[in-house]
Amino acid sequence: MRKLALCDEILLKIEKPARYIGNEVNSVMKNRQDVVVRFAMCFPDVYEIGMSHLGIQILYDMFNRFEDTWCERVYSPWPDLDSVMRERRIPLFALESQDPIKDFDFLGITIQYEMCYTNILQILDLSQIPLRAVERTWEHPIVIGGGPCSYNPEPIADFFDMFYIGEGETQYRALLDLYKTCREDGVSRVEFLAEAAKLPGMYVPQFYAVRYHEDGTIQTFEPTRPDIPKTVVKEIVRDVSDTYYPEKPVVPFIKCTQDRVVLEIQRGCIRGCRFCQAGQLYRPVRERSVEMLKQYALKMLDNTGHEEISLSSLSSSDYSQLEELVSFLIDKCREKKVNISLPSLRIDAFSLEVMEKVQDVRKSSLTFAPEAGSQRLRNVINKGLTEEVILKGAALAFEGGWNRVKLYFMLGLPTETEEDIRGIAELSNRIAETFYDTVPKEKRTGKVQIVASTSFFIPKPFTPFQWAAQCTKEQFL
Ligand code: SF4
Known part of the structure; x- marks a missing residue:
């Protein structure tokens, strides 16, 4: 025993x-x-x-x-x-x-x-x-x-x-x-x-x-010894479809932060945001085959009894077989009454269409991560996201029935000025205005809700900003 x-x-x-x-x-x-x-x-x-x-x-x-x-x-x-x-x-x-x-x-x-x-x-x-x-x-x-x-x-x-x-x-x-x-x-x-x-x-x-x-x-x-290598080179899995992946993940007795089947669809990110360590460390981008993912999705759902499956990656919209995978999962999950969640999507027409389908008309909030308030600073951090794209994405979402938007920003980024910080409030306001310009009064189901949250920049190794200064305690205060 x-x-x-x-x-x-x-x-x-x-x-x-x-x-x-x-x-x-x-x-x-x-x-x-x-x-x-x-x-x-x-x-x-x-x-x-x-x-x-x-x-x-x-x-x-x-x-x-x-x-x-x-x-x-x-x-x-x-x-x-x-x-x-x-x-x-x-x-x-x-x-x-x-x-x-x-x-x-x-x-x-x-x-x-x-x-x-x-x-x-x-x-x-x-x-x-x-x-x-x-x-x-x-x-x-x-x-x-x-x-x-x-x-x-x-x-x-x-x-x-x-x-x-x-x-x-x-x-x-x-x-x-x-x-x-x-x-x-x-x-x-x-x-x-x-x-x-x-x-x-x-x-x-x-x-x-x-x-x-x-x-x-x-x-x-x-x-310190002649037989020890001078440099250590990171290891990567070249073929992420023909490798280990759990068919039977452990199912906890108590509620955990992630209580669902997680299907990692790819490793790496094609973007190159200069503050982002994951984007640098997990290079190159490697997609798992859609056939492998379909098989594992079904096996993992059967073996765990979870009621939700989440697609995981640094940037899910960049997965080339997303449409095929999502259509397959929608069919199968409907049969099994399983929810699908799709984090890390860019907000464009295709993604909204996908979200419409998978969210079963439950319009939870949409998330954008502009990271910086001004276009100048977004260019500095290489966050290939223009104000036009953000406002267009927001307009599409508002037309689709969403009225809550979460925005993530960072404070203390290299070269940041007072103007960039003010830009956070200004961009948030412009997104709110977009709601009122896009959705006619009779179609509004309530007020628009914009939540802008900020975190502080921390320079990370192996990123272009690794030697940039971090704000001091006094600056944070
Ligand atoms: S912040 Fe996101 S989009 Fe940018 S490099 Fe990192 S993972 Fe990719």
Whole structure:
């Protein structure tokens, strides 16, 4: 019988115990004695957020297709459980087996945003794994980082044995084989890491000397051993149709941020907004075949019982087979009474037509992301979106019956002036005027609602704006 790591007394006093008990539909159980490698896959945030992340579902499926490997999940405990675990010295455990993470072979941490850096330390600390890589021995798992923040690993390099730079589908098999051979041959941990550093996409910080300029930028970056590559090149999956994708995603017991089937239709984005890290990191654009997507959509809906399917990509309108895929899904989903959601669409006549069909006349709000208030600044950030296109899109939407528009802007962009900030209000007003110019009085179902929200620009590595200044605290205030 499966024994839970937390006793009933603890489970009954913490919030949402379902975050920690595992055993969800489609979670994978294996026999400990049948596997050679135990891999703990961690999203360093609360369960509801981590469970909504597609990348983890893809890698979880991939690892568990390997007969010799058991991949399990772990998320950040909420502060209520965190304090109980510290008080009673309960080590952090994986959801499936409920075994302590410290006994695993690998702890893979996906690092999606900088705000979770402190959660990574919490995960290591609760797992009773030494925080710094140099203090670890074969008694501890290999801690490997992945995800977008691993492209700029230096700020957190001390805490990781290695980083996997790029898409996980390509090199993990080779890494696990290397690990198995090294363990069988009694190779030291350091020598295993040195061999791992020779695999494409792997960065092992302890084999590089990094010197900094006074302003904190990197002056030199050199391997400390002759057999270690000088540069690390990101890994990408060339054929995204013939690769791993989960047919049976794990279905949580509790409501998560994304409670639906997610169909990733393509990777990469053809646009080149200068602030956008995803647009740069996930290049080149690679479409999944429409046949593959149709098959997976049906299988995933059958295997999960979800009532909604969402097409995911950085810019769905640019997927060349969108019309065929959406028509297929509309037919199938109508039969199954499943909703379709289509984020990241550009607002043009075709997209509105598609949205009309899939939204079943429920006119929720439309979203535009002009990012900057003036055309000058939109040109600076290369956001190929003119005021004319925005107003035309809004007019089409208003004619189609929508009367709520959400607008996303960024403040603090390079070269921004007072005029650009005022431009946000002016553009919002012009969109409102477009409503009254487009929709005759007798056809209006209420007032137009324009919601303009702003966030602050943060310069991101590998973007043309990586060296641009970020606003200071005083400027933000
Ligand atoms: S902001 Fe959107 S459209 Fe622009 S590059 Fe990034 S993903 Fe593509």
